[in-house]
Amino acid sequence: MRKIIVGVIGPGREANVESIRNAIQLGFLIATEGWILLTGGKNCGVMNAVNEGAKQANGLTVGILPNNDHSTMSTSVDIAILTGMGQARNNINALSSDLLIACGLGPGTASEIALAIKANKKVILLGLDAAAASFFQKLGPRYILVATTAAEAIDLAKNIINASDNVQPR
Amino acid sequence: MRKIIVGVIGPGREANVESIRNAIQLGFLIATEGWILLTGGKNCGVMNAVNEGAKQANGLTVGILPNNDHSTMSTSVDIAILTGMGQARNNINALSSDLLIACGLGPGTASEIALAIKANKKVILLGLDAAAASFFQKLGPRYILVATTAAEAIDLAKNIINASDNVQPR
Amino acid sequence: MRKIIVGVIGPGREANVESIRNAIQLGFLIATEGWILLTGGKNCGVMNAVNEGAKQANGLTVGILPNNDHSTMSTSVDIAILTGMGQARNNINALSSDLLIACGLGPGTASEIALAIKANKKVILLGLDAAAASFFQKLGPRYILVATTAAEAIDLAKNIINASDNVQPR
Amino acid sequence: MRKIIVGVIGPGREANVESIRNAIQLGFLIATEGWILLTGGKNCGVMNAVNEGAKQANGLTVGILPNNDHSTMSTSVDIAILTGMGQARNNINALSSDLLIACGLGPGTASEIALAIKANKKVILLGLDAAAASFFQKLGPRYILVATTAAEAIDLAKNIINASDNVQPR
Numbered sequence: 001m002r003k004i005i006v007g008v009i010g011p012g013r014e015a016n017v018e019s020i021r022n023a024i025q026l027g028f029l030i031a032t033e034g035w036i037l038l039t040g041g042k043n044c045g046v047m048n049a050v051n052e053g054a055k056q057a058n059g060l061t062v063g064i065l066p067n068n069d070h071s072t073m074s075t076s077v078d079i080a081i082l083t084g085m086g087q088a089r090n091n092i093n094a095l096s097s098d099l100l101i102a103c104g105l106g107p108g109t110a111s112e113i114a115l116a117i118k119a120n121k122k123v124i125l126l127g128l129d130a131a132a133a134s135f136f137q138k139l140g141p142r143y144i145l146v147a148t149t150a151a152e153a154i155d156l157a158k159n160i161i162n163a164s165d166n167v168q169p170r
Numbered sequence: 171m172r173k174i175i176v177g178v179i180g181p182g183r184e185a186n187v188e189s190i191r192n193a194i195q196l197g198f199l200i201a202t203e204g205w206i207l208l209t210g211g212k213n214c215g216v217m218n219a220v221n222e223g224a225k226q227a228n229g230l231t232v233g234i235l236p237n238n239d240h241s242t243m244s245t246s247v248d249i250a251i252l253t254g255m256g257q258a259r260n261n262i263n264a265l266s267s268d269l270l271i272a273c274g275l276g277p278g279t280a281s282e283i284a285l286a287i288k289a290n291k292k293v294i295l296l297g298l299d300a301a302a303a304s305f306f307q308k309l310g311p312r313y314i315l316v317a318t319t320a321a322e323a324i325d326l327a328k329n330i331i332n333a334s335d336n337v338q339p340r
Numbered sequence: 341m342r343k344i345i346v347g348v349i350g351p352g353r354e355a356n357v358e359s360i361r362n363a364i365q366l367g368f369l370i371a372t373e374g375w376i377l378l379t380g381g382k383n384c385g386v387m388n389a390v391n392e393g394a395k396q397a398n399g400l401t402v403g404i405l406p407n408n409d410h411s412t413m414s415t416s417v418d419i420a421i422l423t424g425m426g427q428a429r430n431n432i433n434a435l436s437s438d439l440l441i442a443c444g445l446g447p448g449t450a451s452e453i454a455l456a457i458k459a460n461k462k463v464i465l466l467g468l469d470a471a472a473a474s475f476f477q478k479l480g481p482r483y484i485l486v487a488t489t490a491a492e493a494i495d496l497a498k499n500i501i502n503a504s505d506n507v508q509p510r
Numbered sequence: 511m512r513k514i515i516v517g518v519i520g521p522g523r524e525a526n527v528e529s530i531r532n533a534i535q536l537g538f539l540i541a542t543e544g545w546i547l548l549t550g551g552k553n554c555g556v557m558n559a560v561n562e563g564a565k566q567a568n569g570l571t572v573g574i575l576p577n578n579d580h581s582t583m584s585t586s587v588d589i590a591i592l593t594g595m596g597q598a599r600n601n602i603n604a605l606s607s608d609l610l611i612a613c614g615l616g617p618g619t620a621s622e623i624a625l626a627i628k629a630n631k632k633v634i635l636l637g638l639d640a641a642a643a644s645f646f647q648k649l650g651p652r653y654i655l656v657a658t659t660a661a662e663a664i665d666l667a668k669n670i671i672n673a674s675d676n677v678q679p680r
Contacts, residue, residue: 001415001418002410002413002415002417002418002419002420003418003419005419005420036419062402062419062421064421068435068459070342073342075341075342078341078342078343079342079343079345079376079402079419080342080345080436081404081421081432081436082432082435082436083432083435083436084431084432084435085432091425092421092422092423092424092425095408095422095423096420096421096422119408
């Protein structure tokens, strides 16, 4: 029985303090729910922080890396998927996640939110400014939710997972 | 000597009348400049219209298709690249274009603009509303330009190409 | 600390009885070693059998699917990575595995062995005829090993993993 | 009306003298037929030689590069498609070609022949030893043809193209 996968996306080196703090909490809470954490796998920013948070709660973490080696991988990634395909891997993140949480925003994250909408996936926005949130709500009205705290994002994620027919039980 | 490639991105079936009209003009003008037109290659919306416009001026058109066959290809595509990789091919569109012109907006187009910024490519926005244009200008301040007509977009494109060191002459 | 990943590749619907039997044993033994099993994830042939074997020993299984949904997934896959990129995902299988075991042969498997050699990965051949084994040994002399039983393949895998500097301990 | 694309695949730096000589002839003859030449696009080995041959006959050349920039591109490539996805681009070469000619052999080439068989594409082998040719004929009996000269390979290609229902006229 396949496991539920929650993707957390967000900036790398440009991540701000609030996004890092939210990411650590998201990772911890995702692991506590028994969900698998999926990220872009790199050793910086939101990717690194959310993986660290998940490991603090003994979660299982999957990193979908743009590289073809482990040199830039977060040491908190358990399962490293080396795609060697750069940012084209963003579409794998969108497709493989039962739902996504965007924790902060940068160009890579924006591409993943848009690809998730294209793939009919729900995305919970956390820490995006009002204009950015409004942009994505207009881009994919049926797919975008907004949270103001990590805990609220997890509550929204629970609702989505419970309501989903095509997500098997954990 | 490799040829200059201008990518035109935009909605498929959801494209509005203005985007279709702009796309036909863009295709015609791109071909007139002697640039190669690169699109997502499908037989609908902006992709189809811009290819038709380019063929009216005897241009050369390249379609980077998400599919693994020609069944959904625009008949105005000369060179069909079948990726079989769905929306992950959007990153190829961004990487392969010397610059991109976004003609209208949808989730796929938004992902391509964001991927282009990530790849340090200039993107000219045509026919996006002010809020969307503002969103992308904030996402990639050094990469986004705004045009109000197809002719203006081509003028901006000429400036970018002439200023570029790493684009070889036609 | 990332976990060791062993990729098992082999035919789908065209797999013969011997390959299926070997695959079940390989899965069981890989899980017993505490390694993660990586496959192409589909619900047929070697992919399905090896995942079933791994689950009999409570292993953790990762499926790198060519599809963009779960419709053709083995029900013994725990973690489904949906690539939506068809056979281009074969390169992800090669890159992400610390080593690979080829259990039987078909066109997809042959592409993965060749891609693994290209990626400097060791591949253990199990159940290939002498001509095919010889072909791959000539193609990548430093990368190809031959086993005659599942147990022997696992012994060879242990040697490779123990000798490897860039594979972290389990 | 889309143009006929013939893919030529073969070793890079490890290509032998015979393969280079065959590649130059293949490129010249493909261009003379009015077909588009598709290669992996790099500035070495068979890829470079076949592109040079095609340009001597004023052909049109498309390079599907593994990189995300033009730094390793053959200067005889007209249209550079930057995939940024490493060897996963080999599947694009297989899918996009109406047929392929393998000129020599290495691991990358072997992966492309196997992926072409998987994609139901005909592959003409030129300059492979008898054991390698036999291996691929067994792997894909309906898809593999063998030529002994570049001219013979082009004759076989003409037959395939003329017999094909799904290839539009030039």
